[in-house]
Amino acid sequence: MACPRPIIELAREFERIQAGEVIELLADDPAAGPDLAAWCRMRGQELILSKPPRFLVRRSSL
Amino acid sequence: MFLDSSSGEPLLAEARRAWLEAQDAGWGDPIRLHRPGRLASQALDRAREVVAHTVGARPDEVVFTASGPHSANAAIAGLALGQRRVGSLIVTSAIDHSSVLAAAETYGDAVTIGVDGLGRVDLDAWRHAVHRDGVATACLQVANHEVGTLQPYRQAAELCGQAGVPLVLDATAGLGRINLADFAGWSALVGSAQAFGGPVSVGILVIRRGSRWRAPYPADDYQFGRWPGPPDVPTIHAAATALAVWQADHERVAERQRELIDTMRSRIAATVPNVDVVGDPVQRVPHLLTFSVLYVDGETLTLELDKAGFAVASGSACSASSEQPSHVLAAMGALTHGNVRIGLTRATTSIQVDQFLAALPPIVAEIRATLGVA
Numbered sequence A: 001m002a003c004p005r006p007i008i009e010l011a012r013e014f015e016r017i018q019a020g021e022v023i024e025l026l027a028d029d030p031a032a033g034p035d036l037a038a039w040c041r042m043r044g045q046e047l048i049l050s051k052p053p054r055f056l057v058r059r060s061s062l
Numbered sequence B: 001m002f003l004d005s006s007s008g009e010p011l012l013a014e015a016r017r018a019w020l021e022a023q024d025a026g027w028g029d030p031i032r033l034h035r036p037g038r039l040a041s042q043a044l045d046r047a048r049e050v051v052a053h054t055v056g057a058r059p060d061e062v063v064f065t066a067s068g069p070h071s072a073n074a075a076i077a078g079l080a081l082g083q084r085r086v087g088s089l090i091v092t093s094a095i096d097h098s099s100v101l102a103a104a105e106t107y108g109d110a111v112t113i114g115v116d117g118l119g120r121v122d123l124d125a126w127r128h129a130v131h132r133d134g135v136a137t138a139c140l141q142v143a144n145h146e147v148g149t150l151q152p153y154r155q156a157a158e159l160c161g162q163a164g165v166p167l168v169l170d171a172t173a174g175l176g177r178i179n180l181a182d183f184a185g186w187s188a189l190v191g192s193a194q195a196f197g198g199p200v201s202v203g204i205l206v207i208r209r210g211s212r213w214r215a216p217y218p219a220d221d222y223q224f225g226r227w228p229g230p231p232d233v234p235t236i237h238a239a240a241t242a243l244a245v246w247q248a249d250h251e252r253v254a255e256r257q258r259e260l261i262d263t264m265r266s267r268i269a270a271t272v273p274n275v276d277v278v279g280d281p282v283q284r285v286p287h288l289l290t291f292s293v294l295y296v297d298g299e300t301l302t303l304e305l306d307k308a309g310f311a312v313a314s315g316s317a318c319s320a321s322s323e324q325p326s327h328v329l330a331a332m333g334a335l336t337h338g339n340v341r342i343g344l345t346r347a348t349t350s351i352q353v354d355q356f357l358a359a360l361p362p363i364v365a366e367i368r369a370t371l372g373v374a
Helices: A005-016 A032-043 B013-024 B035-055 B068-082 B098-107 B123-130 B153-163 B233-271 B298-307 B327-332 B350-370
Strands: A022-026 A046-051 A054-058 B062-065 B089-093 B109-113 B135-141 B167-170 B188-192 B203-207 B275-278 B288-293 B339-343
Touching: A005 A022, A005 A032, A032 A046, A032 A054, A032 B327, B013 B233, B035 B062, B035 B188, B035 B203, B035 B233, B062 B068, B068 B098, B068 B135, B068 B167, B068 B188, B068 B203, B089 B098, B089 B123, B098 B109, B098 B135, B109 B123, B123 B135, B123 B153, B135 B153, B153 B167, B233 B275, B233 B288, B233 B350, B298 B339, B298 B350
Parallel strands: B089 B109, B089 B135, B135 B167, B167 B188
Antiparallel strands: A022 A054, A046 A054, B062 B203, B188 B203, B275 B288, B288 B339
16 A cells, blocks of 8 residues: 555545544554654544554544 | 655756866876876866755865765764763764764764754754853755755854854755755855765865864864875866756756756645645755655665656665665654655656656555555
């Protein structure tokens, strides 16, 4: 899977959830941790757990 | 169009000419007393003078090694050895070059200091770290080699001085390009000829008199016992020639490159949706820029840009031969996938930059469409 796949999938799923809801992401790509944090920063979302390969992202009310 | 000077500025024409002339000049071994030996020795002296003048050191403090990473390794290993009774801690930033981080781990106990979102080392944490018991040495880059951000190296050096910790200054990204001659707060300084358009096989290692550096390998009769083996004088002569070219015009080149990078920063942010343009926009070396494109993989982006005629580097995992993302980008909290690293050369023109800026957005759009992303 090309490096940005986990983030692309996450972005797609995010469209389907409400503010306050949480998505769990499992990714063993070494870039997943840093890139999730960067994606959350760029998109104004909340990374509430970062324990590779498990991540939890909460949708902010935007 | 070559936009990857961060991996190495192409050999300057002046350096190439100097190398060819040196090969024909019949120079011998610089430690011999015969005429060919004396000619080589004089050429080596002149090369040392050029470097010494650039960094504000004495010529007899300058030696030439096999590469920048060799110099970084030797500087850190030598100070760790000389300071072994003081302790084993070696302090660096989290985004120093991988050869520096590796040397810190190999020759002591590495302490890495975090950086902010622009890549600047945390000076409070630096102060705390260098004042700990048992710090043998510290190493900090003048500027980051991927991102271009200038480190607060003067303040970091001051803090090292207060703590009595010898500092290795990694000058690679700035040597020849910014003024380093007026700054004396280091015990050792390292650089790489390849970074300024000299030959790949020359590193620069400057060790102050009175520093506690000890050779971490057997010394011989060459280069004051600071780097073993017969120096490749024609290649060193070519390296010094390249540095002298920069000495003569670096301010003019820097101003031009700074403007081009400013243009690239603003145009890329404006024309590529969801892009992370990384690093300090102002406190930076003139010629470097890195940006990361969301929802695009770095390898494909690099290859598509190459097909379109633009040679760039990337800090993404699965680009180049590395499986890991750039430790620099990760430590800064910057996006690592879809990363492009630009390094302008002396020859890069504004027309070439405009061509790159025009080509980039459609290429990004095409890759995103292929990946099924809006």
